[in-house]
Amino acid sequence: MSRPVRTAGALIMAAIVAAGAGACGNSDTGTEQSARPVDLAQLDVGSYATQPRELGPVKNPEQARMVEAERLANFVPAPSDIDPAFVHANPSIAKIFIEPKAALGRIMDVSRFAEAAPDFVAGFLSSAGSAPDNRGTDLVNAVLIFPDEQKASAAAAALERVDFEANERNTRVQLPKYPAAHAHWQPQEQSIGSWFATGRFVVYTWIYDYVKIFLEKVDFAELHTLVEKSLDRVVPSIGRFTPTPVDQLMTLPIDMDGMLNRALPRPREDSWIDPPGAYTGHGALHFTTDSAEDRRQIEAAGVDRFATDGTDLYRARDAAAAARLREDRGGLTKKFRGAESPKGLPVARCKEYIGNKTVVVRFYCSVTYDRYAAFAWSHQLLDAQQRISAQYALLVNAA
Template identity: 65%
Template sequence: MLQLRVNSMPRRTAYALVMAATLAIVSGGCGSAEHAADGPAPAVDLGKLDVGNYETKPRQLGTVKNLQQAKTIEAERLGNFVPPPVDIDPRFVHNDPFIATVFTDPKYSIGKIMAVDRFAEAAPDFVSGFLSFGSTEEDSRGIDLMNAVMIFPDEQKAADAAVALERVDLEAAERNTAVAIPKYPAAHAHWQPNQQSIGSWYATGKFVVYTWIYDYLKIHIEKVDLPALVALVEQSLDTVVPSISKFNPAPLDQLMSLQIDVDGMLDRTIARPAEDGWLNPPGAYNGHTAIHFLSDLGDRKAMEEVGVDRFATNGVDLYRARDGAAAAVLRKEFGGVTKKFTGAEPPANLPAAECKEYIGRQNLAIRFYCSVSYGRYAAFSASHQLLDAQQRISAEYALLVNSK
């Protein structure tokens, strides 16, 4: 386990800071899901919408086009079975948008919480993975909990990888000391006796679960409590292991037959421009899985109240709610102004849409956000330029209409 300074940013790479500073694309709303939607939406002439260069015609994404995309889709499929930390312990109510959740390369996901320079040596058969993150406090003041679930071709290769990954991380720092996880004796774990942090690698089926815990407060006051760390690892595995056991990874020889979009959710999102460069690739997920991508986990209540069952992220974020009224409520909840947002000019000829501007103090925050709902769908765009945010949401509205 790598030695981390208390005042450092162990989870944030320079790449992430530049490319994934999405502050609150789906947070900061006002009101509640008990509010009814407004009256019927005004008629919209799609031909008068400014959609920029965004495509507004439906498309069929079909099967994966290459092995890299296939591994990414496999990681996204896995994500529907990886519990967010708040499901493990209700204290973990904060997310971090600077972390890559879907990964085929560990550099931008677990690269700051374990030694990955020898990852390929230790885990040559690694397929892809999905990472969950939660913290008890904001701004590195509480306890961080991560679970990186990694897929391997078979059980033996997963078991071998768990041993090897722990070994190369153990060897990365002289103070690392092996630790037993009594409830999971097959787990391989270590910590640094002067630091309230622990890493555990546990093979289960075709998966390796890497659990990482870092307690900033105890490290700051120079206190250690190994039993507390071990207990939290066990509690985490108690939730993660039975959940991921419900997922059946595709055999390696069938990866190239995976569908990019199983139910049209991703087809209903505008394509992401190449210059966006978000950490996570476009993808479609079950509604509960959207919790992994929320900046404010308080927003999950609104999602649950309106019955969100599917979520997709691409050039916009798109949620499918219970019905049209519920989608309109979600748009208000997530798209409304708060003390950190002020209203911005909506896109021309689309009265159903609203935009807002971030006026808070967070560095690198995306400045402009727009939102709209149509039928069961609520869509949210974000951009550093107001015109681009407006064009995205206009194009998304047109695409939703054209996808009927």
């Protein structure tokens, strides 16, 4: 199966599931290599850590807010949960946010965000398109957390008002199924924004139809039907999440079931859009470029935990499921060729991108240990080899 590779920009987003980062090959060979003992002392791990961390509780208020957003992510439906057509994710948009610009700046006027939502705690954004490269319709749901229901309700009205006032062509509209929603569109464009308060949350739904806009066609019924369909899934789902009281945010644990403890720490020189985080198997679907295929793989492997830091790490049902997941998450196609395995770690596999894109991450390595499947990437083969070797040692030492 051909998988997309990381662009240089995608390397910034180390929180993205490493689509294409899995290595491939003959599974029988992998079984033979797995039987060979690995001497950790012989691995070339460079300067990377090989001992698990004990991260403990959050260290500052900003980190606490981001961890709260990561917890929320596990309850936000993926766009493909709302409509199976929405599977093409845009990896350049921040998902975890405590400042709105990186996540919402291109789809909402955020110049007066602090004024409109002064008590905003944290947010999580879920987005995907019905076709790649802006050739279809984008569906975005951003869920914003507030200290209480009253502040969420006030923020929903204020955020819509600020965005409405930013463009004189905006026209307010009513959503028949959600009359309490604050929404507007531009009658000349097939796009809509909706702000709906539910409990301590504001759900901002944004839809943009590139095709109809190009063809200069509009269909409001189609837009409000999709907004309502989206809210039908999002509202009950996030209703199962219990936000942390604001005065207790500093008690939140950074990790979930030791996943980040086991994941390779991200080097300081790595840039990123989203912070390191630990999620459920469902949460992992938000960090992918093809949620339909990734859902199949994740559910087939029984993945219940996912962490992203210096590598992407999955916890599968058992060792066999982890091995299958590692096989499924990559493959030697015409865009990839095999690369040398790391020194002393033949069970790990590496590959090199040889496609026609010029600004991409070139090397990918992967490995499994017990229930865990790990994926690493780098512009340099040696660095990718060192990352996956250190990740393997981490998994062994954490066992």
